[in-house]
Amino acid sequence: MMNTTLSDLLTETNLANSSGNATDCASDVLMQQILEKFVPKSIFVDRYTTPILYVIGFPGNILSFIIWIQRRMRHSSGYYLAAIALSDLFFLALQIVYELQNAWFISLLDFPVLCEGYPVLFLTCQYLPPLLVFGFTVERYISVCHPFHRERYCTTRRAKIVITSLVVLSFSLSAIQAYFWTYDTKCKTCSPRRWTIETPFWTAWTWIVELLIFLLVPVLVLIFNILVILEVNHLSKVEKTQLHGNEHRTSATTIMLLSVSFYLIFTVLPVTVTVSLFTKFPQGDTTLSEAEMRSNPVWQRYFSYVFAKTIISEIGLTHFVCNFYIYLITGKQFRKELEKLVMSVLCSKLSAHRPSEYTTLFTSMRDSSAKAANAGNSVNGHTVIPVNKANNARNESETVVENTAGVTLL
Template identity: 50%
Template structure:
């Protein structure tokens, strides 16, 4: 029986309602429409695994690579950004970004175990409703936080007289908290959308929210939120970055003229921070917009009819186009998921102060351990010498 299992295809239910227009209110109608051998033989995930095994392999073995980088990387980034010398306003946003990405990767790991490895750990009542709320809230929080520090950097560079008012650590903390609450409130409705179906033993979209196909509550809400956060937000971030780069270049040129220098001997800390933040922003833009484009294009490459045999499926041109598109989309999604894991690489490459703090964090522990071992060895040596002296004294006295 085909079903949209818990987040099994990001928005699989949207495309199902758009292309199949199944009426979930009439169970008898659904049953009669889904009686073909082909439908009864495969679920959606099993279908892709059967006819596009290479993509299934990529999904299983590429994603863990991001976990290997992302779990330690985000923890290290968070610890560095909360150190005393890094607690500026931009550091608040980046610390929140690190912890949000870390938590999202944990939920993504559970999602992969559920859908790629068939470890059924999420198909439980309550978890079925709670997991989508947290999963989507953390997924959406990343571009929102990037927009937050991009706006702050725009104010700092393009409106310097407003810097002391808007670019403070306390305001950054408040904005971050507001973005977290906004992302959570935006996805509280997911707790209503999803329901555990004991008959199928699966977490599925509530039938009532699927009614109406493309005009269903589910479809409309999903399109609005997806295009808002993964379409509009990256575009706004891109525009603000262009303004920041243009204004920074003007400031650099005017400073060169004022000092009568062709080249500055040493870059300032604010400009270095700006370069790092711009790199993070552009990286998120380039890894977010392609996924959004694929999402919008999905309806251009819809699945074919399910009322066919397996032999007809293999030769069906609609299904073949859909499978090719699905393969390309999965590769793009896997590559673009890297922005939840690889920010620390950008920090190390572009952030001199970050590298310095990270070096101190990593090697100060080694120095303390080495110093402790040396002190312990010295104490042990002194104890041995004292024992030897005592023994010699006792022997002389005798």
């Protein structure tokens, strides 16, 4: 997560400032060498765990987005979940660049414009999902705890407005990063501007924003979830018989959304706490020899902290990966829509003429209308008689019989 990234950059900057022998240009290289030599298991976990998350996350987010934009799933909560899937998808794509830059030490961001623009996009995609989770958590709270206000606040139109506002808010909070970062033409690297290092503004801004997004928002989500759970239990006891059908439907949706909310809390808060402790584990003296570093208690505490932070950060990344599987486990309607989507794809592979809800429903309806309109055309050598013409012919036949009967009687 990016709060981990910023703390990494802050600590690397502190290393450059505290080391008398390390120049500004050599500090990053020195840090890479130290980590590769003394914390190889951390590098291994970072390099080979994240690709597994990509393999799981990309298909899941793509399928989630496709399903949540289907017509039957476009309720207000569905719009939030579709936005989360899309944001997670963009984040994972940007995370690949970050992973190559920081775990594999491949310089992809050391270019003008890209250096300044990447942090803005990366942070926007990272700030957005917790805010979206908070958005639908508040909506669920209103729907369950204040049902008389549901029609006013829990609408698709209001959901679109809130989502757009949250996107603007996330981008606004991240936009200043374009000024914090710059391409160093001397070192040919992407690094913070010198004034941001020498003044506390960058550190203060980073901590305020990230504590807001990754601490305050999850805590508020937890509070609203507790209120929702208490209200659901209360309704289950008081109106168990009268509202049995409606209660079951509301509870099923609520359970799915609560699962997403609690998973956010479970993955984000530990990362936030871990990052907040980085000042408690300072780096040691870089002038020490290799043998002295291995026995130095300051360096050993720092190396242990780096490894623990790597594990917790990888767990934190699953928040951008596992929502699809939460929907699959807790969402009955989501499973039905996924089944229809899979069957439509399979049917399109097996037979191009077989109607499918997602791909050929419109074509099927159009063909049916065309057949009704083109009455009288020949089908398999037989003439199809229009319904209205058949009725007219039958009426005329009956009239002739009646007239004939009248003549006979006369």
